[in-house]
Amino acid sequence: MFDKLRSLFGGSKEEHVPSVIHDYSLMAVDIHSHLIPGIDDGSKTMEDSVFLIKSLYDLGFKKLITSPHVMADGYVNSTETILSGRDKVREAIKQNGIDIQFDATGEYNIDEGMYAKIEKNDLIPIGKNYIMVEMPFLAKPAIMGDIMYKLQTAGYNVILAHPERYGYFYENDFSSYNSLKDRNILFQVNIASLSGTYGKGARYSAEKMINENMVDFIGTDLHGTKHLEFLKECVGLKYLEKIITYDKLLNKTLL
Numbered sequence: 001m002f003d004k005l006r007s008l009f010g011g012s013k014e015e016h017v018p019s020v021i022h023d024y025s026l027m028a029v030d031i032h033s034h035l036i037p038g039i040d041d042g043s044k045t046m047e048d049s050v051f052l053i054k055s056l057y058d059l060g061f062k063k064l065i066t067s068p069h070v071m072a073d074g075y076v077n078s079t080e081t082i083l084s085g086r087d088k089v090r091e092a093i094k095q096n097g098i099d100i101q102f103d104a105t106g107e108y109n110i111d112e113g114m115y116a117k118i119e120k121n122d123l124i125p126i127g128k129n130y131i132m133v134e135m136p137f138l139a140k141p142a143i144m145g146d147i148m149y150k151l152q153t154a155g156y157n158v159i160l161a162h163p164e165r166y167g168y169f170y171e172n173d174f175s176s177y178n179s180l181k182d183r184n185i186l187f188q189v190n191i192a193s194l195s196g197t198y199g200k201g202a203r204y205s206a207e208k209m210i211n212e213n214m215v216d217f218i219g220t221d222l223h224g225t226k227h228l229e230f231l232k233e234c235v236g237l238k239y240l241e242k243i244i245t246y247d248k249l250l251n252k253t254l255l
């Protein structure tokens with residue numbers, strides 16, 4: 001199947017090439033990570049968070065907008081849990097003398113809980129009223145279109161987190177992605193998809209989206225130290241250079 005994907009999507013066999021990119025300073029702002037300790041499957045302790053944030057600073061990031069999972073079941077976070085967690089992390093950053101901006105939003109799961117959140121404006125937008133959503137990996141939720149539409153009519157600009165990772169989108173053709181773009185959905189591709197961390201399908205989809213200028217944001221989706229290694233591996237990848245130097249990439253507009 002992946003050879004078919006490669007021929008369909010035109011993924012490149014060429015991996016590392018001489019690059020002018022040595023870190024993530026051109027990207028500057030990350031909008032996707034799990035750095036508030038103990039509230040989702042990301043960082044477990046404040047010590048972990050400080051280590052991860054210092055490491056991201058060393059990789060060139062100037063601002064982190066962390067995005068804990070917000071789900072109706074599982075990681076049941078709220079505006080309060082996220083903002084109070086953000087404030088504690090900010091305090092730890094200050095105490096440790098790390099020169100980085102730190103803010104928070106949510107990675108909102110498209111589930112039934114979203115209806116009440118939209119109704120009550122119980123969401124944490126960033127930048128130009130951006131709200132980032134994610135979906136289950138096994139099956140597309142029937143309410144996907146409805147939730148996206150309701151968010152948009154409430155005045156939000158919807159970012160879909162890691163669209164390249166949804167097999168139900170990439171396994172057939174690219175039309176699902178095109179129709180999301182036709183509906184003004186913004187795409188945030190995970191950096192580690194470019195090295196194949198999430199599989200070949202995700203990699204080829206990400207590469208094709210970059211080739212077709214469909215990517216609006218990139219993100220680390222950092223959960224822990226393993227993701228730091230993925231980020232280091234990706235420096236020097238042709239497609240990372242291509243997207244990080246893309247003039248319409250929106251990350252740095254949030255600085």
Ligand SMILES: [Fe+2]
Nearest residue numbers: 032033107221
């Ligand atoms: Fe995430």
